[in-house]
Amino acid sequence: MILHWSKKKSITGNKATPYLRSIILLFVFYLPITGVSQTKLNVHGYLTQAFAISDGHQILGIPSTGTSDYRTLALQFRFDLDEASNFVIQLSHKKTGKSPLAVLEKDIALDWAFFQHKFSNQYSIKVGKIQIPFGIYNEVRDVGVLLPFYGLPYAPYGEGGYMSETVDGLSITFMSEDFNPWNFEFSIYAGHWSWSEWFNTKNVFSGALEQQVGIAQIEKGVGGQLVLNTPVDGLRLIAAGQFGRVVDGLSFSENGILGPKNFYDGLLAIDADFEKYFFRSEFLFLALDKTDVQVNAGYAQAGYYFSESFSLNIQGEMFRVNYLTLPPILSKITGKSSFSFDFDIDYAIGFKYNFSSNYTLKLEGHWNKGYLVEEIALSPFQEKAAETLYSILSLSTSF
Amino acid sequence: MKRLVISLLVIIIILPAVFTIAKNKKGYKVVTGTSTNTKSIGKDELSRIFLKKKHKWGDGVRIFPVDLVESRKERTEFSKDIHNKKVSSIKAYWQKQIFTGRGVPPPEKVTDSEVLDYIQQHEGAIGYVSNSTSIENLKIKVITVTDD
Numbered sequence: 001m002i003l004h005w006s007k008k009k010s011i012t013g014n015k016a017t018p019y020l021r022s023i024i025l026l027f028v029f030y031l032p033i034t035g036v037s038q039t040k041l042n043v044h045g046y047l048t049q050a051f052a053i054s055d056g057h058q059i060l061g062i063p064s065t066g067t068s069d070y071r072t073l074a075l076q077f078r079f080d081l082d083e084a085s086n087f088v089i090q091l092s093h094k095k096t097g098k099s100p101l102a103v104l105e106k107d108i109a110l111d112w113a114f115f116q117h118k119f120s121n122q123y124s125i126k127v128g129k130i131q132i133p134f135g136i137y138n139e140v141r142d143v144g145v146l147l148p149f150y151g152l153p154y155a156p157y158g159e160g161g162y163m164s165e166t167v168d169g170l171s172i173t174f175m176s177e178d179f180n181p182w183n184f185e186f187s188i189y190a191g192h193w194s195w196s197e198w199f200n201t202k203n204v205f206s207g208a209l210e211q212q213v214g215i216a217q218i219e220k221g222v223g224g225q226l227v228l229n230t231p232v233d234g235l236r237l238i239a240a241g242q243f244g245r246v247v248d249g250l251s252f253s254e255n256g257i258l259g260p261k262n263f264y265d266g267l268l269a270i271d272a273d274f275e276k277y278f279f280r281s282e283f284l285f286l287a288l289d290k291t292d293v294q295v296n297a298g299y300a301q302a303g304y305y306f307s308e309s310f311s312l313n314i315q316g317e318m319f320r321v322n323y324l325t326l327p328p329i330l331s332k333i334t335g336k337s338s339f340s341f342d343f344d345i346d347y348a349i350g351f352k353y354n355f356s357s358n359y360t361l362k363l364e365g366h367w368n369k370g371y372l373v374e375e376i377a378l379s380p381f382q383e384k385a386a387e388t389l390y391s392i393l394s395l396s397t398s399f
Numbered sequence: 400m401k402r403l404v405i406s407l408l409v410i411i412i413i414l415p416a417v418f419t420i421a422k423n424k425k426g427y428k429v430v431t432g433t434s435t436n437t438k439s440i441g442k443d444e445l446s447r448i449f450l451k452k453k454h455k456w457g458d459g460v461r462i463f464p465v466d467l468v469e470s471r472k473e474r475t476e477f478s479k480d481i482h483n484k485k486v487s488s489i490k491a492y493w494q495k496q497i498f499t500g501r502g503v504p505p506p507e508k509v510t511d512s513e514v515l516d517y518i519q520q521h522e523g524a525i526g527y528v529s530n531s532t533s534i535e536n537l538k539i540k541v542i543t544v545t546d547d
Contacts, residue, residue, distance in 0.1 A: 357469060
């Protein structure tokens with residue numbers, strides 16, 4: 001699917017949705033006080049509402065005038081059919097300010113819905129629309145109370161960064177129990193998922209900005225993840241990988257820049273969460289078959305807990321694209337046979353204050369250099385990366 | 400003089416022990432139904448039960464752990480003592496379990512009497528209440544927690 005327009009307009013929403021949204025917002029803020037938990041049905045949810053502003057360029061949907069149209073919200077319903085089987089469904093509402101990808105947002109979207117059965121304490125299966133176990137954060141990417149910053153690092157989790165939250169298919173998980181103090185969890189999954197893509201171009205005649213948005217489909221996708229819990233309490237190591245065929249969208253359609261391609265990626269992560277501090281880092285490698293394009297992306301973040309309520313967090317991330325051999329036209333423009341550029345570099349510092357385990361306030365500042373700016377078209381082959389400062393103030397709750 | 404030295408020595412030896420006993424005296428006691436065939440339990444096993452990593456007693460009866468709410472000081476002490484973690488860390492663990500669809504936490508009760516009611520209503524239930532709470536005339540017993 002490709003959406004193409006020069007004047008942005010919403011393709012979602014109707015007259016009823018503001019009322020529906022208000023009801024859900026009230027519901028989410030009311031539930032932490034009352035709680036809804038029964039033997040057969042459990043209702044949980046989360047909400048993060050933010051105000052974000054940038055110093056000049058528009059980036060990640062954040063304009064220089066600021067936006068409060070920046071939130072994530074979800075309601076989860078879990079039905080326990082018996083001791084071993086359950087059905088889980090999660091509905092969400094997400095707003096990303098003025099992001100080009102905002103046109104893909106639905107007022108109420110189905111996050112995931114799956115049937116889960118535990119054959120034993122070790123083996124379980126999920127069937128349906130399932131969260132992809134990939135790295136430290138992919139399964140909890142919007143749960144604000146759990147995150148040190150408002151959002152996840154663009155590398156490797158960014159919208160448009162070759163990453164999906166869910167797979168339509170099945171997953172099987174094995175959890176070891178017999179290797180104390182070491183134990184591990186291994187998951188494999190297969191099915192179909194999708195990536196969102198966007199980029200800016202200049203109209204060759206008028207010079208006007210044109211934003212292009214597309215959804216690439218991953219067919220016959222398979223993946224797996226190994227989480228190794230070490231004897232050091234709070235320290236775990238993760239290795240993950242995926243393989244599939246990408247079609248459609250902006251780059252991978254028959255007439256796209258790259259055409260249909262096989263892709264494979266791999267991820268290594270370390271997650272250390274201790275009494276006084278935490279350190280997390282992930283590194284992603286992605287390659288497209290029969291092209292000379294590779295992506296190396298990663299981040300490191302650390303935090304110090306001054307108290308149980310208050311922490312200081314820092315983060316650095318990098319998303320690097322390598323053209324091992326440039327196509328002739330690009331080689332002529334750059335005068336080089338190969339080309340590498342940092343698509344995104346971002347450094348952040350933030351404070352997090354927990355009023356309780358269920359209410360969290362975050363204030364963060366980011367310095368970004370790259371090609372994620374949204375109000376102009378920047379070519380990495382011809383122009384320098386843009387520098388942007390942006391800040392986000394957010395309040396999160398969950399129940 | 401000899402008596403004074405002996406008395407001082409006794410005080411020096413006994414006093415720290417008295418303080419240690421006082422310090423180690425827990426503010427909570429772990430309780431279960433009288434039908435549960437368990438007299439004592441290790442800290443590690445108890446932690447696994449409250450994290451829902453262990454689901455059944457030795458005789459196959461399903462375990463129903465019941466917690467106290469975050470604001471109760473017994474919850475803080477139980478988390479530190481049994482899980483060796485802050486309550487906020489345990490809460491974060493459950494938020495991850497919930498929002499990955501893996502599981503939900505034990506029910507949380509505000510008062511000790513609610514915990515005791517829950518245990519009497521659910522065969523195989525286990526919880527903890529304040530040390531000063533009476534369980535007389537209830538079908539509930541205290542089980543000893545060992546250091547594994």
